[in-house]
Amino acid sequence: xxxxxxxxxxxxxxxxxxxxxxxxxxxxxxxxxxxxxxxxxxxxxxxxxxxxxxxxxxxxxxxxxxxxxxxxxxxxxxxxxxxxxxxxxxxxxxxxxxxxxxxxxxxxxxxxxx
Amino acid sequence: xxxxxxxxxxxxxxxxxxxxxxxxxxxxxxxxxxxxxxxxxxxxxxxxxxxxxxxxxxxxxxxxxxxxxxxxxxxxxxxxxxxxxxxxxxxxxxxxxxxxxxxxxxxxxxxx
Numbered sequence: 001x002x003x004x005x006x007x008x009x010x011x012x013x014x015x016x017x018x019x020x021x022x023x024x025x026x027x028x029x030x031x032x033x034x035x036x037x038x039x040x041x042x043x044x045x046x047x048x049x050x051x052x053x054x055x056x057x058x059x060x061x062x063x064x065x066x067x068x069x070x071x072x073x074x075x076x077x078x079x080x081x082x083x084x085x086x087x088x089x090x091x092x093x094x095x096x097x098x099x100x101x102x103x104x105x106x107x108x109x110x111x112x113x114x
Numbered sequence: 115x116x117x118x119x120x121x122x123x124x125x126x127x128x129x130x131x132x133x134x135x136x137x138x139x140x141x142x143x144x145x146x147x148x149x150x151x152x153x154x155x156x157x158x159x160x161x162x163x164x165x166x167x168x169x170x171x172x173x174x175x176x177x178x179x180x181x182x183x184x185x186x187x188x189x190x191x192x193x194x195x196x197x198x199x200x201x202x203x204x205x206x207x208x209x210x211x212x213x214x215x216x217x218x219x220x221x222x223x224x225x226x
Contacts, residue, residue, distance in 0.1 A: 042219050045215065058213070100145055100206075
């Protein structure tokens, strides 16, 4: 039973570029959330997708956008990259929108901005 | 600002000792969860405690919740070197399903 998988594991970009990160949820899960974790900090909620729609959004600018596909996989897109976007980006999945279920996390994508 | 804040920021103990870390939060919650993160890896869910519960156990882990004080504690008994990790509390508020709000974490080092 595969858990949450993310790709790529590492990525190096320069300021102003655009990046797409990908996530496949755990089998049986239909809700995907994205988090940004700066070094030495706790994860910060970016947004959450269910039924291919963004259901909740954290305090992140419009440069951060996402998508969920019919197979429940998801993408996170970041435009006009800034140095401050350097972080570990974590994807988490859970089953059943609105249920009190814990989230399962992938190992993340380490994004470095030069 | 973050919803949850852990205390202490760092903890160093020897194998066999107990480790206790605390979490305080600001607004009413639906549930509170504890996660573990090994260096450079994703987060692993440990325990979920609902707002109407006061204590939960899972193996060597014990979590308490005091909603009147808006605080929770995680106790790891008989710690092992493999328990070395960062531990985070995360809250889910009553008006925000599924949105985990994390604290900055407690870094625990267990030496053999």
